[in-house]
Every structure is written in structure tokens, then in C-alpha cells.
Amino acid sequence: MKKNYDAIDLMKFIAAIFIIGIHSSALRDISPVLNDVIFQGIGRLGFPLFFVASGFLLSKKIQSDTKNTKIIVKNYVKRIGIVYLFWLAFNWKWVWESWFANSTGTFESNFVKLCLDIVFQSTFSGSWYLMSCIFSAILYFIVLKRLSRTQKLILTGIIFFVVATFSLRINNPIINYIKNVLYLPVSIFVGPIYFAIGDLIANDDVRTIKENQNVYIIGTLLSAILWIIELIMKSKILISTDQLFIYPIISYFIFSLLLTVEIKIPFSYEMRKISSVMYLSQFSFLFLNQAFLNLPSTVLFSLTVIETITLGMVVLKLNKLKEFDWLSLAY
DSSP states (O other), X not given: OGGGHHHHHHHHHHHHHHHHHHHHTTTTTTOHXXXXXXXXXXXXXXXXXXXXXXXXXXXXXHHXXXXXXXXXXXXXXXXXXXXXXXXXXXXXXXXXXXXXXXXXXXXXXXXXXXXXXXXXXXXXXXXXXXXXXXHHHHIIIIITTTSOHHHHHHHHHHHHHHHHHTTBOOOOHHHHHHHHHOOGGGSGGGHHHHHHHHHHHHTSOHHHHHHTHHHHHHHHHHHHHHHHHHHHHTTTTBSOSSOOTTHHHHHHHHHHHHTTOOOOOTTHHHHHHHHHHHHHHHHHXXXXXXXXXXXXXHHHHHHHHXXXXXXXXXXXXXXXXGGGGGGGGGO
């Protein structure tokens, strides 16, 4: 199985670039339509595939030592929690301005809101993904451990159905109230279905996937068609493309096919770590570049990609030195 992990690392690196493209509207100045198709459309699969990869790798680790599931999940939660705190400190200037300096509320109310957003949503751009990974790991592998894989898939599917429903413009007072308190499409509740899919794929036999590769290719193509149909049908009521009903299905087929790709990439381990740094540092670079340089969106995207990759390489290089071993907290 390890020979397939290089393909996963490459996918995560590409997904990180797409996610930067989403947040910088990379092609907006060239063609708004092209930007919507490539980044607001195709690029949105970056998050689902990141989630599936996390669920898959955690499941594989648990499979190798099933008696210590709780310890493995505990260590995973601890690691992700430390990464969150590292990048919260890295982005603190902008977090402070957003939740305190530029707020009209009291310090106490702002602090409570910050704590709630740390747990349920975002404090800096994309941080909800980390908390969703923590929540999903605990829910799927610990809380629901007595349920069968099928039962967990159904339950997390119901959770995701609710999440995706909140991406729609529905004139309901209860839904509107909840949206004001917690916007579900970028919250901790997104991840469980993808962890379920990652676990499902982790328990598939790669040889079986290879033998039925045409079925998975057809499944991917049909999912892509349904994706387009969903976008067209929802065009007038869709708030954003953060979460669509088709994402879990198409993610299953794409990630399964990814495992059949046998490639060997030099420095794939480093690429995986750099992908994490890219994703988690993009907010600061985008903020600084927009605030001081006022760049066209395409240049903003290109510069931010270069900056985040450079930072990732510097972090990995310095981390080899004893006095900078604490930089491992960044990934």
C-alpha cells in the first residue's frame, strides 16, 4: 500500500494550490467564468479529498494496531490540536483584529464568540478543517465504534445532508437563525462523512479496485455529470459551492482511483508537509499581499503559491536544526 501514498501526497499538494486559488479568485481578472469553473467548481474538491485522505490514513494506522484505537485517535487529536494552536498564534494579529480590535462588542462577548468559533467554525481562514478533523476522528472512530461501517456511513451521510442543505438559500426562520449562529458548510460537521468514506476505502482491496477500474472511472464520470446537474438546478438558490450533495460520492471514486496510481515521487514526504504549511499559512500571505500590494488576482494567486511553498521549504529546512525542532508543530 505504501507505494500508493506518493499519489496521495501529490494530490494534497495540488489540492492546496487549488484552495489558494479559491481564496484568491485566481482567474477572476482574466475570466470570471473560467475562475468559477476551475476554482469555485473543480477546486472545491480540494477540501473533500483532504478530508478523505485524513480519514483513510488514520484508518490504515488503526488497522495496523486495532487494540490501541483510542491511543491512536488520542495522539491524532493531540497532533492536530497542536498544529491548530501553532497557526492560531501565527495568524493572531488578524484574529485579534477580527474578533476584538474591529468589533463593537464587549471583550467578554468577543472572547466567548472566539472560543465558540475555535471549536465549531473558523478563527483564521481554513482553520475549521482542523477542528473538523478532530471532531470527525473522535465521532467516527470512538463514539460510533460499536456501529457497523454501513451504519456509520448512513449516519454521517445524514449529517452531511443537513450541512449541504445549509448551502441553499431557504427562507425558513429556524434555518436562517442557525445560519447566523453557525454556518454549517464551513464547520466541524463537514468532515464525518469524508472520514467514513476514507475508512471505507481503507478497507477496500486495491487489487479489487484495479480489477474494476472501469467501473470506478464510469462512476467518476457519472458523478461529474450529476455535479453539473446539481449546480444548474441549484443556480438560483445556491449560496456557495462550499458543500454540494454530490461531493462525497465523487470523492469516493476519485480517491479510489488515486490508489491505483503507482508512482514514485522524490521528496513526497516533504511535499506532504509543505502542503500543510501552504494551506495553513495562505491566510496571512493573502492578507498581507492584498493590504500592501493591491495586486491583480492572478498575480496575487501566483505570489501566494510561491510564498507558501517557500515558507514550507524553509520550515522543513530549519526543522532539521536542533534549535528549530519546535517547527515540527507547524505540520
